[in-house]
Amino acid sequence: MNDQVKFTIDGKQCTAEKNTNLVEAAKMNGIYIPTLCHLEGVKPAGSCRICNVKINGRFMTACTTLVVDGMVIESNTNEIQELRKIIIETLFVSGNHFCPACEKSGNCELQAMGYKYQMMVPRFPYEFEEKEVDAKTTKLYIDRNRCILCKRCVRSIKSKDGKSIFAIKGRGHKAVINIDHKLANQMTDEEAMHAMETCPVGSILRKERGYVDPIGSRKFDHKPIGSEIEETVTVK
Amino acid sequence: MEKKITIEPVTRVEGHGKVTIYIDDEGNISQSRLHIVEFRGFERFVQGRPYWEAPVLVQRLCGICPVSHHLAAAKALDVIVGAGTGDGLTPTGEKMRRLMHYGQMFQSHALHFFHLVSPDLLFGVDGDPIVRNIIGVAKKYPELAVQGVMMRKFGQEIIRATAGKKIHGTGAIPGGINKHLTQEEKESFLKGADPLNADKMISWSVDALQFLKDYHKDNKDFIDNFAAFPSSHLSLVRKDGALDLYHGVLRAVDADGKKILNDVDYQDYLNYINEEVRDWSYMKFPFLTEYGKKDGWYRVGPLARLNTCEFIPTPLAQKEFEIYKAYTNGKPNHSSMHMHWARLIELLHSAEVIKDLLNDPDLMSGELTVKGEKRNEGVGLIEAPRGTLFHHYRINEHDQISMANLIVSTTNNNQPMNEAVNHAAKQFMTGQKVITEGMMNAVEVAIRAYDPCLSCATHALGQMPLEIVLKDSSDKELDRKRR
Numbered sequence: 001m002n003d004q005v006k007f008t009i010d011g012k013q014c015t016a017e018k019n020t021n022l023v024e025a026a027k028m029n030g031i032y033i034p035t036l037c038h039l040e041g042v043k044p045a046g047s048c049r050i051c052n053v054k055i056n057g058r059f060m061t062a063c064t065t066l067v068v069d070g071m072v073i074e075s076n077t078n079e080i081q082e083l084r085k086i087i088i089e090t091l092f093v094s095g096n097h098f099c100p101a102c103e104k105s106g107n108c109e110l111q112a113m114g115y116k117y118q119m120m121v122p123r124f125p126y127e128f129e130e131k132e133v134d135a136k137t138t139k140l141y142i143d144r145n146r147c148i149l150c151k152r153c154v155r156s157i158k159s160k161d162g163k164s165i166f167a168i169k170g171r172g173h174k175a176v177i178n179i180d181h182k183l184a185n186q187m188t189d190e191e192a193m194h195a196m197e198t199c200p201v202g203s204i205l206r207k208e209r210g211y212v213d214p215i216g217s218r219k220f221d222h223k224p225i226g227s228e229i230e231e232t233v234t235v236k
Numbered sequence: 237m238e239k240k241i242t243i244e245p246v247t248r249v250e251g252h253g254k255v256t257i258y259i260d261d262e263g264n265i266s267q268s269r270l271h272i273v274e275f276r277g278f279e280r281f282v283q284g285r286p287y288w289e290a291p292v293l294v295q296r297l298c299g300i301c302p303v304s305h306h307l308a309a310a311k312a313l314d315v316i317v318g319a320g321t322g323d324g325l326t327p328t329g330e331k332m333r334r335l336m337h338y339g340q341m342f343q344s345h346a347l348h349f350f351h352l353v354s355p356d357l358l359f360g361v362d363g364d365p366i367v368r369n370i371i372g373v374a375k376k377y378p379e380l381a382v383q384g385v386m387m388r389k390f391g392q393e394i395i396r397a398t399a400g401k402k403i404h405g406t407g408a409i410p411g412g413i414n415k416h417l418t419q420e421e422k423e424s425f426l427k428g429a430d431p432l433n434a435d436k437m438i439s440w441s442v443d444a445l446q447f448l449k450d451y452h453k454d455n456k457d458f459i460d461n462f463a464a465f466p467s468s469h470l471s472l473v474r475k476d477g478a479l480d481l482y483h484g485v486l487r488a489v490d491a492d493g494k495k496i497l498n499d500v501d502y503q504d505y506l507n508y509i510n511e512e513v514r515d516w517s518y519m520k521f522p523f524l525t526e527y528g529k530k531d532g533w534y535r536v537g538p539l540a541r542l543n544t545c546e547f548i549p550t551p552l553a554q555k556e557f558e559i560y561k562a563y564t565n566g567k568p569n570h571s572s573m574h575m576h577w578a579r580l581i582e583l584l585h586s587a588e589v590i591k592d593l594l595n596d597p598d599l600m601s602g603e604l605t606v607k608g609e610k611r612n613e614g615v616g617l618i619e620a621p622r623g624t625l626f627h628h629y630r631i632n633e634h635d636q637i638s639m640a641n642l643i644v645s646t647t648n649n650n651q652p653m654n655e656a657v658n659h660a661a662k663q664f665m666t667g668q669k670v671i672t673e674g675m676m677n678a679v680e681v682a683i684r685a686y687d688p689c690l691s692c693a694t695h696a697l698g699q700m701p702l703e704i705v706l707k708d709s710s711d712k713e714l715d716r717k718r719r
Contacts, residue, residue, distance in 0.1 A: 210410065211414060212409060213414070215405060
C-alpha cells in the first residue's frame with residue numbers, strides 16, 4: 001500500500017502507483033488528459049505541450065510529471081482547455097495539413113484533436129512554409145508538411161542494434177525530422193508499418209498501403225479521441 | 237461596326253464560363269466563343285505526391301462527379317501496380333468499382349435532367365427566370381421534383397456504400413477496392429422502403445424517358461434542330477461493341493457513322509489524340525491527330541456513346557436504344573438536344589446495371605485487390621457522365637508522381653460546345669436588334685445540353701446575376717443590361 005499515492009484531478013479523488021506519470025495516472029482513474037507526443041512505455045518528452053495541466057496552481061506537462069501524494073491537479077478548466085486549443089491551432093498553421101486527401105485522415109490524432117476541440121478556424125495566420133518530402137527509402141514516405149515534431153519516432157523506432165532510425169535535424173523553427181536511409185531500408189514490413197502507426201499524424205507513411213482502411217472502420221470515424229478512457233469527456 | 241455580346245456567367249452548368257458573341261453591321265453572327273475562365277492546376281500540384289494518393293486527391297476537381305476522377309485515376313494506377321490494363325482486377329474489385337460508377341452515373345444524370353434541364357422544358361426557354369429553376373419546378377410540379385431528389389439520393393447512397401462517402405470517398409485503391417458490400421447495404425438497395433429501391437429507380441427512369449419523349453412529340457422542331465450540327469463522336473465501347481461506361485476500347489465514328497478510330501487500346505491514346513491551345517480560353521481543344529486541328533474534333537458524352545456503341549447490354553435500355561436509333565435510321569445522331577434523350581436512356585441502363593450488380597455475390601466476398609509487376613506509367617479511361625475522361629500518370633523510382641495529364645470530359649466537348657453556341661446564336665440572334673432573356677437562355681440551353689462541368693461544383697439557384705454587355709469591335713461599351 002505504501003506504493004500508492006493519493007491526489008485529486010478536478011476535485012476527483014484519485015489513486016495511482018508511485019512514480020507513475022500524470023497522464024497514465026489519470027488514465028488509471030478514468031480521466032483523459034490529451035496528448036500527441038506521449039507514447040506508453042516510451043520515455044516522455046513533453047514536446048507537444050497539449051497535456052499541460054495546473055499542479056498546485058502552476059502549469060506543468062502531465063506526461064513528464066510523476067504523480068506524488070497530495071497533488072491538486074486541474075485539467076478540465078476553461079483556461080486549460082483554451083490553452084490546449086491554442087496549441088492545436090498553432091500545430092495546424094505551422095504545418096501544411098490538408099486532411100481531405102491525407103491517407104491518415106480518420107486515423108490521425110491531430111485531426112481527431114481538432115474535432116474534439118471544435119477547431120473551426122485557427123486564430124493564427126497559416127505559415128504555408130515550403131517543406132520537403134523524403135520518398136527515397138524503400139518502405140517509408142516521409143512528409144514533413146505534416147510533421148508536428150513530437151519525436152515519437154525518434155524515441156521509439158530503433159534498428160535491431162538499438163540505433164535511431166529517425167532524428168531531428170536543425171534547431172528552433174528550422175528543425176525537421178530526418179530519416180537514416182540505410183537503416184530504414186533494413187526495416188521489415190512490420191517495422192515499417194509500426195513506424196506509420198507510431199506517427200500521430202500522416203508524416204510517416206508506409207509506402208503503397210494507401211487508403212486500405214475503408215471510411216467507417218478508421219480509428220476516429222465513430223468515437224472521438226480519448227473516449228476509450230473517458231466515455232463522456234467533454235471540452236468545456 | 238461589329239458588336240460584341242458577353243453572357244457572363246453562364247448559368248445552371250457546373251462551374252463558371254462566359255460567352256462572347258460578335259455581331260457584324262448587318263446583324264449577322266460573325267463568331268461565338270465559350271470561354272472557360274477557371275484554372276485549377278491539378279496536373280502540376282500532384283507532382284511529387286505518392287502515386288496512391290492520386291485517386292483521392294484528384295477527385296477534388298469536382299463535387300458532382302468526383303467518382304469519375306477517383307476511378308479513372310485508380311484505373312491508371314492499376315496499370316502502375318501491375319494489376320493489368322482494366323481487366324486484371326479481382327471480380328470483387330471490378331464489380332464494386334462498377335457499382336460505384338453506375339451509382340454515380342445514375343445520380344449525375346438524374347441531377348442534370350431534373351435539376352438543371354427540366355426548368356427549360358417545363359417553363360420554356362424564354363420562361364421567366366424567376367420560376368425557370370428547380371425551385372420553380374418544386375412549386376409547380378412537386379412530384380417531379382421529388383423524383384429528381386430521390387433518384388439522386390439513391391445514386392449517392394450507392395456511392396456511399398462503395399466509396400465510403402457520398403462525395404470524395406476512398407473506395408478505389410490501386411489494384412482494386414478497399415471494402416465489400418454488406419448484406420445490410422445490399423438489402424436496403426434491393427428491398428428498401430419505397431421509393432429508395434432499385435425497382436422503383438428503374439420504373440422512374442422509364443417515366444422520365446416517357447416525359448422527354450412526350451415533350452419531343454410536342455416540340456419536334458426545337459428538339460431535333462436546335463443547335464444541331466454534324467460531327468465525329470468518340471467513346472469507350474466494350475470489345476464486342478456494347479455500351480460500357482466503366483471500361484473498353486476507344487472508338488470514334490465520323491458524321492456518317494464510319495469508324496475513324498477502330499477500337500484501339502487507350503494506353504496508346506497519345507498516338508491518336510492531341511490538344512490545341514487557344515489564347516482566349518484556359519480549356520484546351522482536343523482533336524484526333526490523324527484528322528488535324530480543323531477537322532479532327534469530336535463530341536463525347538451520352539450522344540457520342542449511343543453513336544459509337546452497337547447495342548446496350550440491358551433489356552429495357554436496349555429497347556429504348558432501338559427506338560432512339562430508328563429515329564435517325566441507324567445513322568449517327570447530331571442533335572444537341574437529343575443528348576437529353578441519350579442521357580435518359582443511360583439513366584435507365586444504369587439503374588438496370590445497378591440492380592444486376594446488387595444480385596451478384598462477388599460484391600459480398602472475395603479478394604479485394606491484386607498486384608503484379610510494377611510499371612512507371614499508366615493510363616486510365618472511363619466514361620464519365622459528361623463523356624470520356626483521360627487520366628495519365630508517370631512515377632519516379634521513389635513512387636512519386638512525376639507527370640500527370642488529364643483530359644476531362646468537358647475539355648473533349650470544348651469545340652462542340654463552341655459550335656453549339658454559334659448555332660444557337662445564329663438561330664436566335666441573327667438580325668435581332670434587341671437581346672431578350674429568351675435569346676440569352678437559348679445560348680445557355682445549347683451549352684447545358686452538354687452538361688459541362690467547368691471544373692467546380694457551383695450551383696446557382698433562383699435569380700442569376702446574368703449580364704449582357706454590348707461592345708463594338710474596339711471593345712468600347714455601348715450598352716449593358718443586367719437582370
